Amino acid sequence: MSTEGFALFDTPLGHCGIAWGDRGLVGVLLPEHSLAQTRARMKRLYPQMHEMPPVPEAQAAITRITALLNGERDDLSDIALDMSEVPPFHQRVYEVARAIPPGRTLTYGEVAARIGEPGAARAVGQALGHNPFAPVVPCHRVLAVGARSGGFSAGGGVATKLRMLQIEGAQIGDAPGLFDGDGPLQQVRNSPDTLADKPRMGQQRK
Structure with a gap:
């Protein structure tokens, strides 16, 4: 560019x-x-x-x-991002988030474990709350423990997060409903493969 x-x-x-x-x-x-x-x-x-x-x-x-x-399954993981102003910890969180395919989710704790910082779920949430690249860095695919929606700092708040998950095919659990706030979500598991089996994506272009 x-x-x-x-x-x-x-x-x-x-x-x-x-x-x-x-x-x-x-x-x-x-x-x-x-x-x-x-x-x-x-x-x-x-x-x-x-x-x-x-x-x-x-x-x-x-x-x-x-x-x-619009519902197409493109993970956007090869779009070049300029992270020169992004703190290193946040970059590690964003790399893991970019590897989550549409329709799949991780919890804040699972992201923390994947960056080698078990117990840092709160810090992961804070990093995602400062994400300047949504939805290219898909912070909406990271949930609180128990598949609850957690927070969302973008316009529209949690309602926007849940709508994006619905568009991507994430199955909404039982009540409360889609726009009722911090409701449960059922993770979509399209195959028996785990995310850990997939190659890391989201490397910035040089």
């Missing part, structure tokens, strides 16, 4: 934002309550950037993000 800027784009969830620089995407923003609010938040987050038509790499990411939010 030879320039930097940001753009807004429409999805089934509403208008999202995307920002890019020379080394990849620097941020993706899930919808605020309105297009104007999404634009205003992008300007606050990236005051040095101007809104402009997306460069080809950003447009390709927009197309794939929109497809994911």
Whole structure:
């Protein structure tokens, strides 16, 4: 990517934002309550950037993000992200999160174990709460113990998290319902293979 800027784009969830620089995407923003609010938040987050038509790499990411939010099963794990401003611990958390396929979930504790930090579930939650790349880094696929939804810092909060999981085919458990808050979720297990058997994904392009 030879320039930097940001753009807004429409999805089934509403208008999202995307920002890019020379080394990849620097941020993706899930919808605020309105297009104007999404634009205003992008300007606050990236005051040095101007809104402009997306460069080809950003447009390709927009197309794939929109497809994911339309129910297509694309894990987005090969989209280049610029994590130069992301703390090392957060980078490790995001790498594990990027390896979770659509329709599958892990708990905060399971992510902590996979980065070699058992007992760091709370720190994992904090790292995901500062995720600037959702849904390219799919923090919505990380749940609290007992397959409960946990928190979600993006616009719309937990309701947005649960809707994204529903779009991806995650089976919602018994009451409370989809938009009733911190309800149980049943993990989707599409095959007997575990995530530990899958190769790590989400390496940044050089």
